[in-house]
Amino acid sequence: MSGSKHPVSEVTRQRVLSAAARLSFEPNRLARALVTARSQTVGVIVHDISDPYFGDIVKGLEDGLHVDDYRLFVASSDRDPEKELSYVRAFHAHQVDAIVFAASSLTEPEYIRALRDLTERFRARGGVIVVLSDHLLEAPKVHFDNHRAAIEMVRYLASRGHRNIGYIGGPPDLEVSRVREAGFRAAVSELDLPTSPDHITSGHFTVTGGGAAMAELLDRVEVTAVLAANDLMAIGAMRQLLASGLSVPDDVSVAGLDDILLAEYGPVPLTTMRIPTYQIGREGASLVLQALDGEDLVAVHLEGEIIERDSVANIASDA
Amino acid sequence: MSGSKHPVSEVTRQRVLSAAARLSFEPNRLARALVTARSQTVGVIVHDISDPYFGDIVKGLEDGLHVDDYRLFVASSDRDPEKELSYVRAFHAHQVDAIVFAASSLTEPEYIRALRDLTERFRARGGVIVVLSDHLLEAPKVHFDNHRAAIEMVRYLASRGHRNIGYIGGPPDLEVSRVREAGFRAAVSELDLPTSPDHITSGHFTVTGGGAAMAELLDRVEVTAVLAANDLMAIGAMRQLLASGLSVPDDVSVAGLDDILLAEYGPVPLTTMRIPTYQIGREGASLVLQALDGEDLVAVHLEGEIIERDSVANIASDA
DNA sequence: CGGGTCGTGGCAAACGTTTTCAGGTCAAGG
């Protein structure tokens, strides 16, 4: 007998325990879940589980949930609203105790409405929702401030004497793209740096996307530094610069956001901001556990850390 | 009503379907599983989900299973036998329809015995086991031949005129290290290449591990090419060579195995063998599905592909 | 016109647990 408050004598307890051990009996969690309305199961939705960014987060989640004997379903939405919704429905049908949205939400209004509807229904059944990034859903949240991260990177570049800074953003239909770009704009205006629509470009969150965006930027405006919305794009930008015969960081400095493995070992070690992905997952797990315990929660905030490598030159006059 | 063969008239069918839609009713999978003895659920055990190698495999699995409406539990064993066993037990308790072992098994005999016991019990209940690598468990298997992969890379290097080839192996307690090194040795002897214990070194499966091993190799023996047991180590070796003032590939060629992202975008684009990780997952998924359909299965074999980039020079005399 | 068949609907049992509830036994206290 496992964990009930049913009174039972020590002798019978031993008797059944030993019998269970002898037959290596494992209680059927499904049957248990049916009556307790707790499946000891949580589902996480990411963009793509093969992306190490999400892999790290999921690992943190898994580690945090494992100690409390929760199992983790994983689902990749591939950024497809329809697929994401279908996973939410499936998780609901499987009676998961919580759904974790690890990725920032898509912005399509039709989808948002449907998602709101689904999650509301899920909550009504006692389900817990937790989000691990900027998300349009109202829920307990692990918050890494992408807005501020972009601001801090710009400040950092400015502190190294850069005033003419270009920005390479991500796909506009992603919340995280918008937030980081907004941060960039805010910092530029805060520091009163020269700017123009030409300073800002965008592309896919990939190396080639970053390369193409950099090529575009080079055509349009003269900059001493470029901030990319993620490291993959930063690497792409770097390669484009190198291919154009420019030196990094002597001609143009490049900075990224994320701190992926490639940042350290790429063509020029990349100065970037480390995002505490594993920690985000861990915090998400404890949020889930607390919410399941009936606690009211708000948001927990996590800080990034600037990793200085070789891709940003110091051109400050006092240097 | 979903999928039963209970006869029902078209009009009632529509009536209940529309009612279900109106209330957005989702049948409780747990209750269904309880009676059908099928949970539409499979569990996968990897070493570490944050490792992109496993991330890719899991993505393949997920994609393959999603179309048949199966959900995927993921578990990272962290190479800890105890943890792996506990996950197997948990999966069993959750009545998963199949357990997939994505990682090669640990070799500790006590653990193997326990695992055999557990899986036997699981099978007796109708559960399906599938393994995605060399594994001591007898089960339908997706097989990527690491032995042959190493051989082919050596043959490739030899075909470019290299005869004096060094090898940087992985940690000796991992099955995959042993298999790849055995492949290297077999190829060297097959091709009658010069060799000695000094030609072979090893280290951790990391960039720094590869760098240290390369430094060691440089001290001991003169080679025109180096094969590393994985790309991370190859990148490390490359960096070490570059740092020693040597050119890659002009002074020393470097080849790897795996084809990670860093291989393409590292200091020198790395010639390596692509392991079809995603495909391994996909094939694993169809093996699971077929086994669940009651089919008898053996093994499916997958081939790697040499990706030629810039890190290997052609020094053949006829070049 | 009656018996058999076919098509459909409804009912009940079952899946493996947890939880509630009603006893039942025994020791202590009146």
Added chain:
DNA sequence: CCTTGACCTGAAAACGTTTGCCACGACCCG
């Protein structure tokens, strides 16, 4: 000796489905 609890045990209901079975009417055929 009877009552009162304390302590335990066993039975029964419930969770939300699927599935097997039976019943009922309509229709066809002899």
